[in-house]
Amino acid sequence: MRQPHVVVLSSLFPSRVQPGAGLFVRERMFRVGAHLPLAVVAPQPWFPLQRLLRLVKPGYRPGAPRHENQQGHDVWFPRFFSLPGAFRQLDGWFMALGAWPRLARLKREGRLDLIDAHFGYPDGFAATLLGRWLGVPVTITLRGTETRHARDPALAPRLRTALQRASRVFTVSDSLRQVALGLGIPASQLQVVGNGVDLQRFKPVPRGQARHELGLPAQAPVLVSVGGLVERKGFHRVIELLPVLRQRFPGLVYLVVGGPSPEGDMGAQLQRQVAELGLQDTVRFLGPLPPEALRVPLSAANVFVLATRNEGWANVFLEAMACGLPVVTTAVGGNAEVRSRWAASLPLLGLSH
Numbered sequence: 001m002r003q004p005h006v007v008v009l010s011s012l013f014p015s016r017v018q019p020g021a022g023l024f025v026r027e028r029m030f031r032v033g034a035h036l037p038l039a040v041v042a043p044q045p046w047f048p049l050q051r052l053l054r055l056v057k058p059g060y061r062p063g064a065p066r067h068e069n070q071q072g073h074d075v076w077f078p079r080f081f082s083l084p085g086a087f088r089q090l091d092g093w094f095m096a097l098g099a100w101p102r103l104a105r106l107k108r109e110g111r112l113d114l115i116d117a118h119f120g121y122p123d124g125f126a127a128t129l130l131g132r133w134l135g136v137p138v139t140i141t142l143r144g145t146e147t148r149h150a151r152d153p154a155l156a157p158r159l160r161t162a163l164q165r166a167s168r169v170f171t172v173s174d175s176l177r178q179v180a181l182g183l184g185i186p187a188s189q190l191q192v193v194g195n196g197v198d199l200q201r202f203k204p205v206p207r208g209q210a211r212h213e214l215g216l217p218a219q220a221p222v223l224v225s226v227g228g229l230v231e232r233k234g235f236h237r238v239i240e241l242l243p244v245l246r247q248r249f250p251g252l253v254y255l256v257v258g259g260p261s262p263e264g265d266m267g268a269q270l271q272r273q274v275a276e277l278g279l280q281d282t283v284r285f286l287g288p289l290p291p292e293a294l295r296v297p298l299s300a301a302n303v304f305v306l307a308t309r310n311e312g313w314a315n316v317f318l319e320a321m322a323c324g325l326p327v328v329t330t331a332v333g334g335n336a337e338v339r340s341r342w343a344a345s346l347p348l349l350g351l352s353h
Contacts, residue, residue: 005037005111007103009127011095012262013042013079015064018286020228021262023141024068024195024315025118039111040075041102043095043126045082045219048233052152055083057264069239073294077188082289089154092125092162099130101236107134117166119145128165129184144312145335150179160184172313173334202295204324210300214255214286220349221249224301224325225292226316227308228261229270234307236266239273242282246308252282255297259288291319298323311335 006027012022022042033039044064054060061084064077078100082091115138117127124140130211131138149155151233160183163169170193171177177190211218227233228337236257246252260268267285286297292339298304304320304327311333318338320327329335 091122095126237307
C-alpha cells in the first residue's frame, strides 16, 4: 500500500547558513519522516535591497542555499518577496507564490499528499492557499507567534482564515489551543501535541566534569540560559538582576548560551550591558552550541533561568530538566504546562522530582 507523502512548509528551518533556526520543527518532523516519506519546503523572506540592510543590521535575513539533503530528506529554500516591517498582511500570499513552483513539481512527481505547515501566519495561511490550488489537505501546527498575531487587527483575520481552512490544527500547548478557540475554531478541529525531548542526547553528565570542561569553579553558584539573543528571551532582564544576586551569592556565574536568530541579535547590546554593570567576571557568553553540546553547560549549572516574554512550548526547559536542572521562568504561554506535563511523565521515565 502506498504511503502518503508529507511536505513540511515552514519558513523557520535549519540550514548550513542558519544551523540553529527552527531546530524544534526539524526534530519533530524528521521523527515523522522515519515512518512516512517527507520533504521540506522552507520559504525565505527576500527583497531586492536587503543586502544594504545588513550593513546596519549584520546577520539580517542571511538567506539559505537553494537545496540541502538533511538526514536523507530533501529540503528546499525558495525565496518570497517580503518588505521588512511593511505589508505583513501580504506575506501569506507572497509565500504561497514563492513556494508554488516547488510544491507543484512535487505534486506532479507524486511526492505531495499532505501539506504540514508550522506557525499559523504566514506559513499556515500560505499552506491553505497552496492546498486549495493543488487539491491536497493541510494541517497547521501553532508554535507561539499566534498569541501576538491573534491580537493584531491586520493579521488576526488571516490567521483565523488559515485555521478555518485547515483539516486539522495542532498546538504545542493548551494555551495556544485557547488562542485558537478564541478565534472561533471548533474544539473538534484542535489537538494538543506537546514537543518532546531526546533523553539520549539530553542527560546529565557529572557536574564536576562539566565545570572542568568549561573552566568553572567547582563550588560557584551557576545560572544558565539558552536561546536566541533577542529581546523576547529576556537575557537582559536576568543580567540587570545579577548585581543584587551576586551580593547574596558570592562568586555567582551566569552562562549565556545562544547567538543570532531570525528574530534579531542583541549580542552587542548584552555585552555592553555587562560592561556597564561591571559584570565581566560574572557573565560568560558561550555562543551558540549544537544540541549535542548543550548538556555540558546545562549539567554544569545549578539553575536554568529564562525571563522570556512569550513562549508557545519551550523545548529548552525539557532539555534542562532532563539534565537534572530546576527551571525558573516567567508565567507566560505554555511555560507552566511544560512543568506539569514533565512532572507527570517522571514516573514513566523512572525519574523522581
